[in-house]
Amino acid sequence: MPQAPTTSSGQTTLLEHPDLTWRDDGQPVANDFDDPYFSVENGLEESRYVFLHNNGLPQRWQQWQGPFCITETGFGTGLNFLMAWQSFRQNAHPDCWLHFTSIEKFPMSLTQLQQAAALWPELADLYDKLLQQYPQPTAGFHSLCWPEERVQLTLVLADVHDALPQLHGPVHAWFLDGFAPSRNPDMWQQPLFDHIRRLSNHGQGFLDQDEHTETHQTTLATFTAAGIVRRGLKGAGFKVSKVPGYGRKREMLSAYYHRTTGPERPAHFSKTPWLHWQRSTSAANTHSQTAIVIGAGLAGCTTARALAERGLQVQLLDKDGIAEGASGNPQGGVYIKLAANDQATHTDFYLAAYQTSLKWMSRLLSSDEWRPCGVLQLGWSEKEASRQCNFLNKVSYPDSLIKPLTQQQASAQADCEMAAGGLFFEQAGWASPAAFCKALVQHPNIHFQTATVSQIVREESQWQVQLNDGRTLNADHVVVATANSTRSLLPNNHLPTKSIRGQLSYLSAEHTPALNTVLCGRSYMAPPHNQRLVLGATYNLNDDEQQLRDADHSTNLGYLADFGPAWKTLSEAALKDPEVRNKLLIGGRVGFRCTTPDYLPIAGPVVMDQSFFDSYQPMVKNAKTVPPQPAPVHTGLWVNLGHGSRGLCSAPLCAEVLAAEITGSSLPVSKTVREAILPSRFLLRDMVRRKVSRDELSDIVSGG
Template sequence: MSEPIDWMPDGTPYSPRFGDRYHSERGGLDQARHVFLGGCGLPAAWADAQQWRILETGFGFGLNFLVAWAAWKADAHRPRLLHFTSAEAFPVSADDMRRAMPEDPALRPLAEKLAQQFQGLLPGVHRLCFEQGQVLLTLYIGDAQAMLRRQQTTADSIYLDGFSPALNPGLWSADTMRALARHCRRGTQLSTWCVARTVRDALAQQGFQVRKVDGVPPKRHNLHAIYDPAWQPRGPGAQAPQAVTPRRCMVLGAGIAGAAAAASLARRGWQVTVLDAASTPAAGASALAAGLFCPHVSPDDSQLSRLSRDGARLTLAQLRMLSAQGLLRPGTDWDHTGVLEHGVQATPRLPRGWQSPGPGDYWSRPADAWQLAQAGLPGDAPACWHAQAGWVRPARLVQAQLALPGVRWQGNACAQRLVRVQSSDHQAWQVFDASGTLLAEAELAVIALGPATNALLEHSLGVQACWPLQPIRGQVSWDVHTGASLQAMPPFPVNGHGNLVPAMPLPGGESRQGWIMGSTFERDQTALPPSLQDQSAAHAANGAKLSQLLPRTYESLQGFFSAPPRPTWGAVRVASPDRLPVVGPVSAQAPGLWALTAMGSRGLTLSLLCGELLAARLHGEPLPLDAKLAAALDSERLQGRR
């Protein structure tokens, strides 16, 4: 449930939990502008920086974030990326956020954009994207002290905010100040309206140089502090890698993983060249006519469930951003339809502890009678509805990302071997083809070659560098719609035992549509195209899945599955032993060489999130997901299994 809010006669929001206003009767804008933004020396302190990272305790209605965002927009010398990270144990509802919107004309449209995304805030880490991915809000939903201890981030500025120490003592405790200090670099500035002696002493004990400054009425004084301990700091902030200067990058592989890495790095200022052996992008598994992005559910809310929610949120955000830039067409290249999951093999079970109504409903909930009827399923069918899900044409997504500024495409470039070149003033990777021709050179190289990853690692670093990746061939059945087949389809995609995209645009005219059903999972099979015998077996397998998933739809397509086999569409994906993606450096002995691979069958849900994770790790940014989840994807987990 969202945090309940009362409203004072003057329209100020009031917290029944803490027994206090969210801000003074004079409004919170002066405090946001002068205590926090100005108190941390902003915007002057961030002038011409590559990125700036603000860490806040107590998000409330987001006034401090809105003021920082507006200042960023208005500043000609703004940083390329603005990161705003905030901890909030009791998030308000989007409706209450709209009611509390400031009247300021510069802030009101930003507040509306914030409210649109301020949904589904289950405990954990959530990444919200604005300004084409250049303003990134990372929300830590949970107890601030606990969340700060768990996450790995570095702050350039700290906003110490929240209800007063008398009403919310945990937020101002010595343990919270210790947790905050972990995320500071030497020189991090902190500002707050609270000048309580206990807070000043706790900050000083953690290495902050603390002083009172003139306050913003009705306060006589505010507090300013700079992190400058007499000892050598050892927290994540002090251990963060040295800032990387964006230069040249080459991404090997032009599928959805490679394109995601290229887009994320280009947004951070890299000049990215994407190389692929094919003559066109998305020639491998990303050439699938259409696929689904969708959350996964499990009673224990497993790693995959949480990861897929993060992926679905970020995928939707980036699809909307690319559409706003005119690079994708909603309804033609992708659609936010929702997805019905029919539990053929096992009943879909929502996480224990989810309450309805609650933030979990934003993601997944039991299917209702209308949804089941539209799918031709009985009213007691085991099914759930994933609201933040839909379909996308992978090749169009790849093409849109490769069209972003800073990205260059290079086809017919079959990478055979990588070589590290190093001198006193120059370090770079060079990639060569089988004939020994130099294809490209760059300071950073990202391998996103799917099933071809190990061949390149072996030729470049030796067989000991290879990872235990399993190739999995998948085949789908598809056809052009007739009027009868289109009428028999549900109005939304369905997954469970296989998945069906019921209607997707096909080349040859906007009215030409098709359906697609699959996919098979043929482990350790790599032959393409599949043999006629394998294609026939794949159609039989896909038909059998559809007969259980959607019996009514299967009956309408009997002519397809009982006719002589038609060609399937097939490709090879790759998976790690734990079926999670691989994101991170290839080896400590190969600096500047990273990998983004092993998306398995969830590339459309996870690739864009993993591209952001790669860029965040490289640049020492706040991570777009929980630190433990990020560690579960780290390439280092495979080191002992080479």
């Protein structure tokens, strides 16, 4: 059905719901297009005939192993997605994973979707699953996942012409839906067909014309037989056939891609070739693939879980155990700060990551380990209050995602008097990072062992991970997620991370005011758990002290004054009176965050630095001289690090991105966001800025 433009700045904004009329038989009609969402005869059977039958999906799924990717133009009521899910349940090979990507400009409200769901009782259980994860009406990419069903939905809330350029292939089947070309001419334009071609030809190869029934050929089906659609698909390289339509519709189109218009220009023929590399996107037999994940913190455990849920056998290694580093904190706030300036990509990433993280928390943690009690970001200073005011003036989000609170409202929400109002994230809260990591590894495909890795080497078609005890482990893929220790395992790679020491202070709940939401000022503090509150953390750059410091406890206690009068009184007393301090302060913990220069994580393939320099050396002298060469990367070697203090939010989405790339699936994030977290983004920047020679590259790699 119809689709919503994002703003020109890329900022995520509140979207409009469709203007609907509900007919006497309960079916919705879009007033803006004067067109019903589906057949008046039987919408479910029409969808099955048009999209399942004419893409040959039940038969293809029976033999398919690995991810099967469908892209749909027009999510509407979700009917096409859910009837595909139902058929997938009944017909798919046990090693097949369905990734369904759908674009929608005017997403139905939760109430509208519930009303539409009542039309299809046989899909009631699937509608219930969808409704539980249905996203906020904010523009951008939304990742919904049901790993127990091997089903993933990437719902892109945007205009189709804004969304398609941001999609990655491969696409194995197209559901070309949307209101009729005569009612919705803006959608059925040449750019639509150009991007259908690009995504259908995403490195998966093609077959001879007499082999078009082969399982792996990209297919397409659409309810319309309009000439503009037929000609557009032919021009995009599809073999198009008119076939009988459903019910009273005389004809529809069925097609398969066979590249009739010449080779597609590779993605690395672009202004940013260093952000592209040769991917293997043919359907993978994930059941036989293996992976080793090094590092059992948030980054490593989420990656291991995402891979395991897609059928890979995963060995998870850590020299200290599960969540023994910075990820071992007893409580962490699940929250983000959103920008209202030109940091659009930063905001897009963290908003998508935050919403993905909430779903993972709800799915994997108990009520004792995940408390969605809300997060209150206080306007604790004049500068912060001004920033929040500027933010609210420039962007619009639903109240259920983020809403402003006055000082009185904030006090009522927190159950104690606050010093100021602020921004309230209703669905956020706190989680136990350590408990989250331990829950993540509870999967039959994950095998954890305490081990120290000495070296990673490539031998023929596999990677060898050599351990200090003399053993050698082999795998198709290796993911290094060892935060600040990553450079020791990958010494010849440019990973410009920095270590930041953080000290938490534990406060006795018996001696603190009441609190029932997470507070954020210069530090964060969660409501009491196990008779204590966690306060912190400090921010110490270039500091490797592992022992607790009394001075840092004093710093944390000083931050209590940001929260409100009672907290300020407690802060002053604890800093002046040793007896009060000793009763209040009952412990703490030191951890070391791993951050990057742009405060976005690093997740993706490891770059071959010397070859990378050779490929783009002309740009050192003239940045406008861009060689059209893909980035040279180590096949099957990946990193996931640099999450800083936001790993609870950022790690799950990065894990989903890596799992998609490793298994050859389409991605759950936009092209812009994907490029923003690639490891290669820093190397060329530093090459060009520093005007280095090849001999000097080793200094860059080593951080010199």
